[in-house]
Amino acid sequence: MSDNWVHIVGGGLAGSEAAWQALRQGCKVRLYEMRPKKLTPAHKTGLLAELVCSNSLKSLNEGSAPGLLKREMELLDSLVVKAAKEARVPAGQALAVDREQFSGIISKTLQNNPNFELVEDEVSSLPTEDELLKSGDCWIVSSGPLTSNDLSKELLKLCGEEDELHFYDAIAPVIEGDSINRSVVYSASRWQEGEGDYLNIPLNKDQYNAFVDEVIAAEKMPLHDFEDVKYFESCLPIEVMIERGRDTLRFGPMKPSGLNDPATGRWAYANIQLRMEDREGAMYSMVGFQTKMKWPEQKRIFRTLPGLENAEFFKLGSVHRNTYLNSPKVLTDDLSFKRNRRILLAGQITGVEGYTESAAMGLLAGRAAAAKVLGKAAAAMPPQETMMGSLLSHVVSGGRGDYSPMNANLGLLPTIPKKRGVSKADRKAEQCSRAFEKFQDFSSTI
Numbered sequence: 001m002s003d004n005w006v007h008i009v010g011g012g013l014a015g016s017e018a019a020w021q022a023l024r025q026g027c028k029v030r031l032y033e034m035r036p037k038k039l040t041p042a043h044k045t046g047l048l049a050e051l052v053c054s055n056s057l058k059s060l061n062e063g064s065a066p067g068l069l070k071r072e073m074e075l076l077d078s079l080v081v082k083a084a085k086e087a088r089v090p091a092g093q094a095l096a097v098d099r100e101q102f103s104g105i106i107s108k109t110l111q112n113n114p115n116f117e118l119v120e121d122e123v124s125s126l127p128t129e130d131e132l133l134k135s136g137d138c139w140i141v142s143s144g145p146l147t148s149n150d151l152s153k154e155l156l157k158l159c160g161e162e163d164e165l166h167f168y169d170a171i172a173p174v175i176e177g178d179s180i181n182r183s184v185v186y187s188a189s190r191w192q193e194g195e196g197d198y199l200n201i202p203l204n205k206d207q208y209n210a211f212v213d214e215v216i217a218a219e220k221m222p223l224h225d226f227e228d229v230k231y232f233e234s235c236l237p238i239e240v241m242i243e244r245g246r247d248t249l250r251f252g253p254m255k256p257s258g259l260n261d262p263a264t265g266r267w268a269y270a271n272i273q274l275r276m277e278d279r280e281g282a283m284y285s286m287v288g289f290q291t292k293m294k295w296p297e298q299k300r301i302f303r304t305l306p307g308l309e310n311a312e313f314f315k316l317g318s319v320h321r322n323t324y325l326n327s328p329k330v331l332t333d334d335l336s337f338k339r340n341r342r343i344l345l346a347g348q349i350t351g352v353e354g355y356t357e358s359a360a361m362g363l364l365a366g367r368a369a370a371a372k373v374l375g376k377a378a379a380a381m382p383p384q385e386t387m388m389g390s391l392l393s394h395v396v397s398g399g400r401g402d403y404s405p406m407n408a409n410l411g412l413l414p415t416i417p418k419k420r421g422v423s424k425a426d427r428k429a430e431q432c433s434r435a436f437e438k439f440q441d442f443s444s445t446i
């Protein structure tokens with residue numbers, strides 16, 4: 001057991017996974033979390049690894065990028081993936097969780113470890129490299145998209161220039177399960193995958209157009225705080241999608257494909273899906289319905305939808321800040337800062353996007369920091385042909401053009417050339433199985 005410490009700022013998805021990985025390597029870990037004393041605009045509890053929006057960690061399908069990422073993380077004993085599987089709720093192929101149970105498992109696992117200390121305080125300054133070389137300690141900053149202001153200023157010092165960027169992200173409404181009219185909506189999973197875990201609201205052409213008109217006319221939250229608004233492409237507010245074209249929603253979150261409306265036996269013109277948020281079905285979220293419409297407008301407009309006439313809302317859609325650094329400019333290959341090799345960056349703030357992606361960067365940072373603290377050779381990093389390796393490569397090398405956040409997707413992996421008679425789905429499956437084999441080779445050598 002090393003007497004030197006790994007200090008972690010932020011007990012979210014990344015910080016919790018980093019803590020677990022450093023403990024596994026034999027380090028002592030001190031995790032600083034400002035909640036519950038100081039909440040962010042999105043977090044509501046003092047639990048570690050709180051999920052601030054959707055309760056889904058995306059697909060478990062082995063032939064998909066999110067499925068591959070989770071398989072790779074499991075090979076390195078990921079606490080986040082393990083807890084998610086233990087807290088799973090039915091959601092077709094998606095790994096959706098009971099959020100309190102999920103965070104509870106992670107909090108308990110860490111706090112039961114005798115080498116783990118939780119400090120419920122905000123961190124607003126970081127030690128110098130000289131101080132850290134003297135103590136032998138390492139720090140990981142995993143303070144997330146809602147990093148506190150003072151820490152953001154401190155991070156700017158490590159960047160050297162105005163490399164920190166801010167933009168905004170939107171969250172979807174959550175409806176009380178028993179306020180949904182079950183005689184109007186129907187249960188089904190797209191393409192009959194799963195046990196019919198979603199509730200569906202089929203719309204005909206007139207109903208769709210009326211809904212789109214309402215959203216266009218609705219009062220939106222004022223934009224004065226958000227002058228240079230840039231959204232995650234995968235989390236666009238519905239009104240922003242409509243600005244791109246009247247039919248955009250019908251080809252996005254309201255796509256009807258793979259869902260036979262029991263009333264007609266055919267796909268509807270458009271379809272809204274509601275996903276269970278907890279095991280009992282007390283809460284349903286409107287899938288892909290992030291919005292910055294004013295709250296009374298949201299209630300009025302969503303209640304015009306069939307089956308939601310009497311809907312009650314646990315949560316309405318809203319807009320939040322996201323913070324990330326220009327990592328390729330400021331970080332080295334092991335996620336440490338060029339200006340201070342004993343401080344590493346992890347999670348969404350590195351420029352990955354999503355719960356699992358953030359946890360994956362925590363996993364790598366935890367291992368890398370542990371190697372430094374224990375005086376071992378630098379931790380091996382996964383090769384670029386794997387999902388985790390390709391995300392890491394995005395973070396430390398960037399892509400073309402301006403650096404922007406990235407989620408796990410198969411476009412990051414080497415492509416499989418098109419072959420006659422081989423379907424797109426088969427090519428994707430092949431891409432994933434090749435990447436997974438590479439990851440198995442990698443994990444067997446560390």
Ligand SMILES: Cc1cc2nc3c(=O)[nH]c(=O)nc-3n(C[C@H](O)[C@H](O)[C@H](O)COP(=O)(O)OP(=O)(O)OC[C@H]3O[C@@H](n4cnc5c(N)ncnc54)[C@H](O)[C@@H]3O)c2cc1C
Pocket residue numbers: 009010011012013014015032033034035039040042043049050052053054055121122123124142143144145146147148151169170171319320321322346347348349353354355356358359
């Ligand atoms: C409104 C909103 C909605 C989102 N919706 C989704 C979604 O549906 N699906 C998805 O996959 N991703 C979503 N994201 C992104 C999601 O937040 C991240 O993917 C994930 O939570 C990032 O993990 P993290 O560990 O990097 O940060 P977080 O999970 O946010 O953890 C960071 C932690 O650091 C703490 N902290 C901050 N500053 C300090 C400080 N100075 N001192 C001590 N502690 C500090 C915070 O309290 C927090 O607990 C959303 C983000 C936002 C803001």
